[in-house]
Amino acid sequence: MRPELVTLEPLVRAHVPAVLAIEKELFGREAWSRWMVQSELDEGHHYRAAMSGGELVGYAGLAVVDDTEAWVQNIAVRAESQGHGIGRLLLEDLLAAAGDRTVGLEVATDNPAQRLYARYGFEIVGVRKRYYQPSGKDALVMLRGRP
Template sequence: MSGVVLRTMTGTDLPAVLRLEQGLFPEDAWSEEMLREELAEQPRTRHYVVAEAPGGDLVGYAGLAAAGGQADVQTIGVRADQRGGGIGAALLTELLDEAARRNSEAVFLEVRADNDGARRLYKRFGFDEVGVRKRYYQPSDVDAIVMCRKLRTRPPMGFTKESK
């Protein structure tokens, strides 16, 4: 990661994050309003971070929603010229750590079926493919692969059989 640091995303980061978002996801980029709404829920149910290079350039960002024992990776993006250097892994690690701090039992995400690099990263981090959302990404009609990683198991609920 060569000097890149992760820090909490703030409203002042939005112009740079939006430029990254539009460059990385031109067909289905989030709007400024969507990102502002996400940040408005931070830290209550959201956790957003940016990856900042020496000199202040933002080279990545990521967000998590967590409530009721479940967490969802909302987004992860790394500038194309910075891929392969561990930034995506560091961002994902931060999101998983935050999900654990919030006592989430599992973390879910959707990833484009045609995004092989991201799918490999998620599998490396223990995510399993658990479903498909047909034609989820619009306007390109690309399926989303739903993935899940269990963080902990629930304790047994209800009555248990006593041993004699």
Template sequence: MRLGRFRWWHIDEVLPIEADLFGAEQWSAAMFWNELANGHFYQVATDDDGAVLGYAGLAVSPPDEAWVQNVAVRRDAQRRGIGRLLLEALLAEAARRGARSTLLEVAADNAPAQRLYATYGFEPIGVRRGYYQPSNTDALVMQRNED
């Protein structure tokens, strides 16, 4: 498994992963294009044959705040530490860019992701009611501060 820069040619391969993991709340190709066009930091995890196993993105808001945009791992590749490696890459980039605070939103019913984020020092700071549409699922807002 390798981590590398998420490029435009990965978009077609991540869309089925988005559909499988997020259903009606999946991101569109245009949303990924917009993320890349805006210079946000995206990483992709690939296997030895170059197939996408997972991806993650980070947006930095000057002067010192970063937002985890997404962390997603293909179902058949989950529970192998790929999400952890992707998150570590995002946190390293946030630190490199001087972020003192990193935030994210996670579905309130996604306990495994919440546990992962908690192991990296993220703590719940609020709830966005009905954030994920069309399912109307709440989002838990979590924050990690650099000491």
């Protein structure tokens, strides 16, 4: 799949079943629940759907805290669609929405997406021990554009 065949659109409640399927595929027991996904949408955070052929192949979300700070909530791309630049497109959309804010995120210490984040200027600033539950995996805290 070529990224030029993917379009980004606002993530809406109609996408939630597909989001939950991707969550389960990628994150197993640590997948977000329906309530978690819907509450993110209800809060009005910036969530985008990556669509290809009318199908949700990925999604991403950004929570804007204030005029100076925003946090990437999630970037997820179906396993079969990974490696084609979709995660990059989603990240670029979130960064554009963040503007000149400092952007933070947490990423599992074994997640290869760390390389993508580093290419976009994110730096490791800390570790959250046993952040992911129930696995107990640690998370790296990464920031971009910090003062």
